[in-house]
Amino acid sequence: MCLGIPGQITAITDAERMMATASVSGVRREVCVAPIAQGPLEDLVGEWALIHVGFAMSRIDPDEAAKTLEALRALGEVEEELAAMRASAAMLEETR
Amino acid sequence: MKYVQEFRDPKAAKAVLAAIARVADEIGATRDKPVHIMEVCGGHTHAIFRYGLDKLVHEGIEFIHGPGCPVCVLPMSRVDECVELAERPEVIFTTFGDAMRVPGTRKSLLQAKADGADVRMVYSPLDALELARRTPDREVIFFGLGFETTTPSTAFAIQQAAREGLTNFTVFANHITVPPPIKALLDDPHMVLDGFVGPGHVSMVIGTEPYQFIARDYGKPLVVAGFEPLDLLQSVLMVLEQIRDGRAEIENQYARVVPAEGNPASIAAVEDVYEPRPTFAWRGLGEIDASGLRIRETYRTFDAEEKFGIGYGTRGRAVDEPEGCACGLVMTGRIKPPACPQFGKGCTPDMPLGALMVSSEGACAAYWQYGGARAEEPA
Numbered sequence A: 001m002c003l004g005i006p007g008q009i010t011a012i013t014d015a016e017r018m019m020a021t022a023s024v025s026g027v028r029r030e031v032c033v034a035p036i037a038q039g040p041l042e043d044l045v046g047e048w049a050l051i052h053v054g055f056a057m058s059r060i061d062p063d064e065a066a067k068t069l070e071a072l073r074a075l076g077e078v079e080e081e082l083a084a085m086r087a088s089a090a091m092l093e094e095t096r
Numbered sequence B: 001m002k003y004v005q006e007f008r009d010p011k012a013a014k015a016v017l018a019a020i021a022r023v024a025d026e027i028g029a030t031r032d033k034p035v036h037i038m039e040v041c042g043g044h045t046h047a048i049f050r051y052g053l054d055k056l057v058h059e060g061i062e063f064i065h066g067p068g069c070p071v072c073v074l075p076m077s078r079v080d081e082c083v084e085l086a087e088r089p090e091v092i093f094t095t096f097g098d099a100m101r102v103p104g105t106r107k108s109l110l111q112a113k114a115d116g117a118d119v120r121m122v123y124s125p126l127d128a129l130e131l132a133r134r135t136p137d138r139e140v141i142f143f144g145l146g147f148e149t150t151t152p153s154t155a156f157a158i159q160q161a162a163r164e165g166l167t168n169f170t171v172f173a174n175h176i177t178v179p180p181p182i183k184a185l186l187d188d189p190h191m192v193l194d195g196f197v198g199p200g201h202v203s204m205v206i207g208t209e210p211y212q213f214i215a216r217d218y219g220k221p222l223v224v225a226g227f228e229p230l231d232l233l234q235s236v237l238m239v240l241e242q243i244r245d246g247r248a249e250i251e252n253q254y255a256r257v258v259p260a261e262g263n264p265a266s267i268a269a270v271e272d273v274y275e276p277r278p279t280f281a282w283r284g285l286g287e288i289d290a291s292g293l294r295i296r297e298t299y300r301t302f303d304a305e306e307k308f309g310i311g312y313g314t315r316g317r318a319v320d321e322p323e324g325c326a327c328g329l330v331m332t333g334r335i336k337p338p339a340c341p342q343f344g345k346g347c348t349p350d351m352p353l354g355a356l357m358v359s360s361e362g363a364c365a366a367y368w369q370y371g372g373a374r375a376e377e378p379a
C-alpha cells in the first residue's frame, strides 16, 4: 500500500482542482498533481511520476520509472495496485 | 546464491555482496555476534524476503524487521472503531483494501461487510470523495491509515472537500509517523540496533531532516533506500561502512527519488490539516508520544471522530491482543515469526490471527510466503 507505482501524465483534466489523467501500466486513472505542481500544469504532460493512492507524489525520469516498475512487478505489487484501481473505478461506476 | 540470478544485474549484486562481506569481516561481525540492521519499511521487509537477501548477505548481518507496515501496527481497538462506524446504517465506510482483513475484537471489516455493513474498498481517498458527491444522502467515511507517504492524500482530499463545501464526507484519521517509533525503539533498553535502512517513499515526502536525531542523539547510522534489491544491498553496505569508520550520519542512497527537503506541497497540506496527538497506541509497541495525527479544529466538520463521537481515547480501554499472539515480540525483533506458537497453525495469511500475517509487508506473511524451508528453522 505504501509503495506507489510509476505512471505517465497524459492530460490535464481540471486545472483548478489540479487533476490529470495518468497512464499506469496501461490503466488510465485520474490523479491529483498538487504535490508535483510547479509552474504551468501543462508542462507536466508527458512527464513520469510516482503515483501513490491517486496522487502524483514525485517526478521521476523514464529510466527510473522503468526500473521501479520492474522491481514492483517482481514483488507482485503492480497487479495489486492495478486491481485496486479497477475495482475502485467499477464501484464508482455502479454508484452513478 | 539461489536468488542472485533474479536480480536485474546479478554481477553488480555479487560485487555489492562481496563488499558487504569484506566490511562485515573488518567490523568483526559473526553469526554469534551479528550487526543488527533494522529495515523500517514494510516494503523493504517484503523485498528482503522476496529475494532472500537475509540469506545472501554475510552471516554476521541480521535484519530486524521494523514497524513500518501501517496495517501491522494498527491496534485491535482501531479496527473495532472502524467496524462500529461501518455498522451505522447511514454510513458508507471506505478503506484501502489492506485494512479489510485485520482482525478486530468482534470482527474484521471484511466480516462486517459480509454481515451487511456498507464497506467499500477504494484505491484512493479521491474515490471516497467522489462517492460522497454521488451519494449526498449518505455519510461517506474514509479510513485514513498510513504513514507520511499516505497522509498527504487525505490532507489534500479534506482541503478539496472544504473548498466544495461537502457536508457528507469525513475522514477517520489514524495516520502515524515514522520518526517517533524509531525513537521509542532506540530508547528501549532491550533493543540492540546498530543501524537503519530508512524508508524510501516516506522520505520522498518528509525528506532526510526528520531523521537527524538518530545520528546526532543516538549515534546510529541511517541510510534512506530504494526498493530494488540492489538498492537495499547498497544501503546495507553504506550502513556497514559508517559503522566501520565510526561515523553516524543520515545518508541518502535513493536521491534519484528522494530530495533532501522532501515534498514541500505535501508537507504544507499535512501541516494545514493535521496536528500531532499527544500519544498514540501501536500494536506491539504500546503508546508512543506524538506518533499519531488528528484533524485540526479548522477542519473538524471533516473529522469522523468529531462527527460520530467515536475515536481515539473515546472508549477509554485498551484492547488485549488475541491469546497466543506474539506480534509484539516479533515487531520489536525479540523473536522471529516461526517462533510464534501460532505461526502456520492458528495464524496463516488466509486466516490471520495477528496483523503481521495480514499484509505482504508484514514480517510473518513475508516469512510464510517466501520462507519455505527457512520457516522451519529455529529462530
Ligand code: SF4
Pocket: B324, B325, B326, B327, B328, B330, B337, B340, B341, B342, B343, B344, B347, B353, B354, B355, B356, B357, B364
Ligand atoms: S504468526 Fe500470527 S500471531 Fe504469531 S506473531 Fe505472526 S502475526 Fe502474530
